Amino acid sequence: MSLLNWVEKAIEYTIRAGADEAHAWLGRSTSMRVEMEMDTISKCSWNRRVRLGITAIVDKKMGSVTVQRLTENDIRKAAETAYRLARVANRNDKWLGLPPPKPYVQPVDIYDTKIVELEPDQLVEYAKYVMDSVKEYDKRVAIMQGMISTSWGESYVGNSNGILGEDKGTGISAYIVTVAREASRIGSFAIEDMSSRKLDVDFTQMAREGARRAVESLDTRPVRSFRGPIVFDYNVSSHIFRALASAYNGDNVWRKSSPLGDKLSESIAVEDLTIVDDGLLPGGIGTSKFDGEGSPRRTTTIIEKGILKNFINNTFTARILNMEPTGNASSLLGVAPSNIVVKPGDMSVDEILEGIKTGLFVSRFSGSIRFQDGVVSGTVKQAHLIERGEKVYSVGECMISGNLYTWLKNITGMSRDVKRKGETIIPIIKIENINIISRT
Amino acid sequence: MIDIDTLYKIVDYCCKAGASYADVRYEDYRITSISVARGVIEEVSSSSTIGIGIRVLVNGSWGFASTDDLSIESLQSAVRSAIKLAKASRHVRKSRVELAEVEVVKDRVKAHVEEDPSTVPEEEKAKLVLEVDRSMLSYDSRIKDTRTRYTDSSFTKIFTSSEGSEIVIQAVRSYLLAYANAVEAGVLSPSYEVMGGVKGFEIFRGEKHIKMAKTVAERSINLLKAPIPKGGLSTVVLDNRLLGLIVHEAFGHTAEADLVLTGTILTGRIGSQIASELVTIVDDPGPEGANGWIPYDDEGVKARKVVIVERGVLKEYMQSRETAAILNMEPTGNGRAQNYSFPPIVRMRNTYMLGGDWDPEELIEDTREGFYLKGAGGGQADTNGEFMFTVQEAWRIERGELKEPYRGVTVSGNAIDVLKSVDAVGKDLKIESPGMCGKMQLVPVDGGGPHIRCKIMIGGRA
Numbered sequence: 027m028s029l030l031n032w033v034e035k036a037i038e039y040t041i042r043a044g045a046d047e048a049h050a051w052l053g054r055s056t057s058m059r060v061e062m063e064m065d066t067i068s069k070c071s072w073n074r075r076v077r078l079g080i081t082a083i084v085d086k087k088m089g090s091v092t093v094q095r096l097t098e099n100d101i102r103k104a105a106e107t108a109y110r111l112a113r114v115a116n117r118n119d120k121w122l123g124l125p126p127p128k129p130y131v132q133p134v135d136i137y138d139t140k141i142v143e144l145e146p147d148q149l150v151e152y153a154k155y156v157m158d159s160v161k162e163y164d165k166r167v168a169i170m171q172g173m174i175s176t177s178w179g180e181s182y183v184g185n186s187n188g189i190l191g192e193d194k195g196t197g198i199s200a201y202i203v204t205v206a207r208e209a210s211r212i213g214s215f216a217i218e219d220m221s222s223r224k225l226d227v228d229f230t231q232m233a234r235e236g237a238r239r240a241v242e243s244l245d246t247r248p249v250r251s252f253r254g255p256i257v258f259d260y261n262v263s264s265h266i267f268r269a270l271a272s273a274y275n276g277d278n279v280w281r282k283s284s285p286l287g288d289k290l291s292e293s294i295a296v297e298d299l300t301i302v303d304d305g306l307l308p309g310g311i312g313t314s315k316f317d318g319e320g321s322p323r324r325t326t327t328i329i330e331k332g333i334l335k336n337f338i339n340n341t342f343t344a345r346i347l348n349m350e351p352t353g354n355a356s357s358l359l360g361v362a363p364s365n366i367v368v369k370p371g372d373m374s375v376d377e378i379l380e381g382i383k384t385g386l387f388v389s390r391f392s393g394s395i396r397f398q399d400g401v402v403s404g405t406v407k408q409a410h411l412i413e414r415g416e417k418v419y420s421v422g423e424c425m426i427s428g429n430l431y432t433w434l435k436n437i438t439g440m441s442r443d444v445k446r447k448g449e450t451i452i453p454i455i456k457i458e459n460i461n462i463i464s465r466t
Numbered sequence: 467m468i469d470i471d472t473l474y475k476i477v478d479y480c481c482k483a484g485a486s487y488a489d490v491r492y493e494d495y496r497i498t499s500i501s502v503a504r505g506v507i508e509e510v511s512s513s514s515t516i517g518i519g520i521r522v523l524v525n526g527s528w529g530f531a532s533t534d535d536l537s538i539e540s541l542q543s544a545v546r547s548a549i550k551l552a553k554a555s556r557h558v559r560k561s562r563v564e565l566a567e568v569e570v571v572k573d574r575v576k577a578h579v580e581e582d583p584s585t586v587p588e589e590e591k592a593k594l595v596l597e598v599d600r601s602m603l604s605y606d607s608r609i610k611d612t613r614t615r616y617t618d619s620s621f622t623k624i625f626t627s628s629e630g631s632e633i634v635i636q637a638v639r640s641y642l643l644a645y646a647n648a649v650e651a652g653v654l655s656p657s658y659e660v661m662g663g664v665k666g667f668e669i670f671r672g673e674k675h676i677k678m679a680k681t682v683a684e685r686s687i688n689l690l691k692a693p694i695p696k697g698g699l700s701t702v703v704l705d706n707r708l709l710g711l712i713v714h715e716a717f718g719h720t721a722e723a724d725l726v727l728t729g730t731i732l733t734g735r736i737g738s739q740i741a742s743e744l745v746t747i748v749d750d751p752g753p754e755g756a757n758g759w760i761p762y763d764d765e766g767v768k769a770r771k772v773v774i775v776e777r778g779v780l781k782e783y784m785q786s787r788e789t790a791a792i793l794n795m796e797p798t799g800n801g802r803a804q805n806y807s808f809p810p811i812v813r814m815r816n817t818y819m820l821g822g823d824w825d826p827e828e829l830i831e832d833t834r835e836g837f838y839l840k841g842a843g844g845g846q847a848d849t850n851g852e853f854m855f856t857v858q859e860a861w862r863i864e865r866g867e868l869k870e871p872y873r874g875v876t877v878s879g880n881a882i883d884v885l886k887s888v889d890a891v892g893k894d895l896k897i898e899s900p901g902m903c904g905k906m907q908l909v910p911v912d913g914g915g916p917h918i919r920c921k922i923m924i925g926g927r928a
Binding site: 058060061063064065066067068069070071072073074075076081087088089090091092093094095107110111112114115116118145146147149150153154168170171173205207212214215281282283285359392393394396398399401403404405407423425427463465 | 529547656697844848906
């Protein structure tokens, strides 16, 4: 029996058990990973997993079961349990039913047979190449930890309204944690990562970037407290826009956890800021044919020229907010971004730095950006002091504080080059007027 | 449940395929969870996760494979994958993996539980979660969002190895998280608490969970109008949970031998005074009911208490069999894996600071100026001991009295500097911070300590 047939069976058994509505999904994946520690390979792993999930809805009450064994009997039992659990839940009066079927668009560049066919030896060779490349850049740098992993699999979804879909995808991801040592001096750690749906990753670039940043943090000088502009490198820019995504998440909006709930059509950011949630982005890490409820992925403009245009929604939250679903269901009740695409600016990094009298260029930030009230607080782990438009030296740890929603209105520079960091595609950004607090 | 003979057959198959050592772990988890939001049970769910992890050592290199398909064909295919990976990495490894010798063990352990959650009807569990959620929601009309999540999991783990060890562990974990967010005049004030551990439903038979809900709601309201403090180095009294977080995240990880080998602030410092003489820190597999309870680790090693720091002196690291062999030390039973689909690595269990001789109230009364910091939030720590965490609640101390509360507070610094600055330790040891620790893999841990007084960098407005 094909895996899609198991999904159909699960729906059939759930309805037969007494449910008003039924939703089922099935995922099968295989992954391989090579881990590195202290410039050597420490572990190599291979995993295979299958999961079938069933949700029964009875009088607007919801019960779910997840199982691994795909036999007629196991699935029938799971369907009956889902029905029983649903009867335990409360009636959710906001529930207005499962989504209807809508046509899917086949996304491109999310499956690469080269990843599926990759032999363990080749993955080990990649790891060796990364370790050698780091040393080649600078012998003082070591990889403390790292991993290269591949995965491939299929996903299936269906519901009692007639949704039935199947999709497949591949992925490769890698990260390294590097540190530079010289005599008794140890620098701060640098973390570099990358990911792709195809076997087109640039290990050389990751290794060199990780090594460069580790070396830069070997010699740091203290920084005094001041208020000024900060240029955020890709990693931190990604962190900022991920936090913002929680604020335009329809689930947080209807639950009144987001301060953006009543800001639709209002200006919340500088005119240069445009953000799109693109579930069909070619080769995107968050790209797929359908979301967690089986609705088609699509492209949704969230912020256009600084104006808040939309929230991301599943069918449940969209109906509560009287909006359209945007293909962002992580589950029947949950919402998550797909690919967060920030429109690039028109400046080179040098142009962004130009005109900064005194500021920071921050490459690693450890802290929290709380979407509920925008409070940003944390430690800058790696940064350069900028003086008269140039990076002058690496600075030691300092703290920064501010507010995300004020920052959105204080963006004064965005790079024309963007980078993919997980499911974000983001430029380097410059934000004015941030508190920088010395730790010395 | 799989029979042990099948596991031995897989071990044999590994050895015949070229493994000099092999261990096979069968694990079976049954989980029930109930999610309530704003007084409505949104979902009741159950899941089962069953699978086998196979770890082999071939010519001094590790290979690992896991599968949840327990058919013989699938298991043999997994063995072949593990062997293939071990052989592939052999020529890249700098040195051969050696394993510290351990006793061959045959044992069965079942954790004590008074009331097995599987005997409690789902309706009763749902009523409990609803009660917690609604008590937060009804606390004050300014509380706009509440979420409560109940989870219980029962598990069976069977470990077999080519050395002849055979260990069966059965236990139950229960967990409850309560979250509330108050809103007023554009200010949002989130707050949360957790309770649980290797315990049964008996932990919900009293009023503790209702008190917890009240604490969450009260804090959420109290902090609505609280200002953000001025940043700077300050004398602080830390509560049990915040201390537990610092001890675990900022200090404990630096004493994990795999990280020690890559270079942490504790590398090469055994025997050195690294903290105040008032400080003794242990990683303990044993407190009954603690979330990180393990009788044996996932390498089949009997877990023992590790005294990391004794009266300020660094005594020992936490070890796996591999790190113990490299460092020529004893394995400690800290080799843990998230589940069967991961190989074990060095992990903490229940990590805490031992109590001293101060009443917690005395710590505040004796402080002229500073802050009382309560509850732990998110954050990050590096293996050089540098950390930054958010604090749930802060109160200014003036002449021994608690004054106004503050919100949006973070603490940062270096764990060693903080531990050296400890000048008073409370006698109220509590190990009540159940959670999941993420170091490539998620494992259940616990921690805590008493109230202590030390110096720490407070983050806030400049």
